[in-house]
Amino acid sequence: MDTPLFSCGFAVIAGQPNAGKSTLLNKLLDYKLSIVTPKPQTTRKKITGIYHDNRRQIIFLDTPGIMQPQQKLHESMLAITRRTLEEADVVIALIPYTKGSEPYDLDFTAELFNAWLKPAGKPVIAVLNKSDLANRAVQEKAESVMTQLYSPAAVISVSALEGTGLEKLVEILTPFLPMDEPLYPEDMLSTAPERFFVSEIIREKIFLLYGKEVPYAAEVVVDEFKEQYENDPSRKDLIRCSVIVERDTQKQILIGSQGNALKKLGKAARADIEEMLGRPVFLELFIKVRPDWRKKHNLLKSYGY
Ligand SMILES: Nc1nc2c(ncn2[C@@H]2O[C@H](COP(=O)(O)OP(=O)(O)OP(=O)(O)O)[C@@H](O)[C@H]2O)c(=O)[nH]1
Numbered sequence: 001m002d003t004p005l006f007s008c009g010f011a012v013i014a015g016q017p018n019a020g021k022s023t024l025l026n027k028l029l030d031y032k033l034s035i036v037t038p039k040p041q042t043t044r045k046k047i048t049g050i051y052h053d054n055r056r057q058i059i060f061l062d063t064p065g066i067m068q069p070q071q072k073l074h075e076s077m078l079a080i081t082r083r084t085l086e087e088a089d090v091v092i093a094l095i096p097y098t099k100g101s102e103p104y105d106l107d108f109t110a111e112l113f114n115a116w117l118k119p120a121g122k123p124v125i126a127v128l129n130k131s132d133l134a135n136r137a138v139q140e141k142a143e144s145v146m147t148q149l150y151s152p153a154a155v156i157s158v159s160a161l162e163g164t165g166l167e168k169l170v171e172i173l174t175p176f177l178p179m180d181e182p183l184y185p186e187d188m189l190s191t192a193p194e195r196f197f198v199s200e201i202i203r204e205k206i207f208l209l210y211g212k213e214v215p216y217a218a219e220v221v222v223d224e225f226k227e228q229y230e231n232d233p234s235r236k237d238l239i240r241c242s243v244i245v246e247r248d249t250q251k252q253i254l255i256g257s258q259g260n261a262l263k264k265l266g267k268a269a270r271a272d273i274e275e276m277l278g279r280p281v282f283l284e285l286f287i288k289v290r291p292d293w294r295k296k297h298n299l300l301k302s303y304g305y
């Protein structure tokens with residue numbers, strides 16, 4: 001009897017901020033791996049998520065959204081996107097439908113294909129996301145225009161939010177993956193460590209709870225992660241984190257009157273961290289001011305950019 005064929009490879013998700021990359025990844029893996037917020041540019045670093053079934057293992061690499069760099073942090077984020085594209089066996093160009101006069105952002109799509117995807121030279125699947133916002137006639141037209149203009153290897157409309165079209169997308173990606181043994185164990189969802197997800201959860205809550213520039217000026221560093229619950233269930237795991245901001249005024253906003261805003265942040269983050277880890281934690285947040293950290297090479301490096 002023939003051994004069953006198995007494919008394994010890397011699919012990079014690239015697109016504009018807010019295209020729905022994180023939502024797609026979470027839905028495909030049926031797990032909230034990547035933070036999702038209504039604000040653009042929440043994904044700052046590459047995230048690896050691993051999809052596994054009996055025929056294939058697809059290692060998805062999420063990338064920071066492509067935009068015009070306005071500061072050093074953005075330049076580092078774009079460099080991450082460029083390097084990630086080099087690792088791809090296949091690229092998902094994720095383009096969201098919009099409700100405006102154009103079915104999707106025509107200018108950005110031209111830039112995505114011409115400036116980013118063609119030079120990378122990898123097979124590209126054009127994935128039109130948010131299909132719940134466009135009727136079938138609009139979708140068919142958009143798919144055919146996309147094929148004429150950019151000749152991707154395939155075009156498909158999906159709704160990451162509602163989960164439609166995703167099984168078909170997995171089938172479309174498969175022939176582009178090398179025939180190979182799985183690289184990772186089948187129950188492994190990501191290669192990133194737990195402490196990375198802890199800092200991402202806190203960042204997500206900052207994006208959801210605070211307005212204006214505060215979330216963009218904030219970075220979260222896990223200073224200490226003491227696992228003690230497993231050996232002694234009377235003691236919760238202890239997680240100490242610094243929330244870095246650029247100015248004193250931002251620190252005051254994060255803390256809020258009588259510390260109420262910070263308490264709310266801690267409570268919301270702790271609930272999600274406990275759900276992710278499946279055990280109780282004691283979470284301590286310290287707010288620190290590092291003036292202009294987003295412009296300083298050394299600080300960016302120490303935060304992993
Ligand atoms: N209607 C609709 N909304 C969606 C869909 N997919 C994502 N969204 C919404 O679009 C917004 C952005 O989604 P994200 O998944 O955070 O987008 P992203 O591309 O990861 O964004 P960045 O982290 O900024 O690069 C969120 O409010 C999502 O709920 C979809 O299929 N349909």
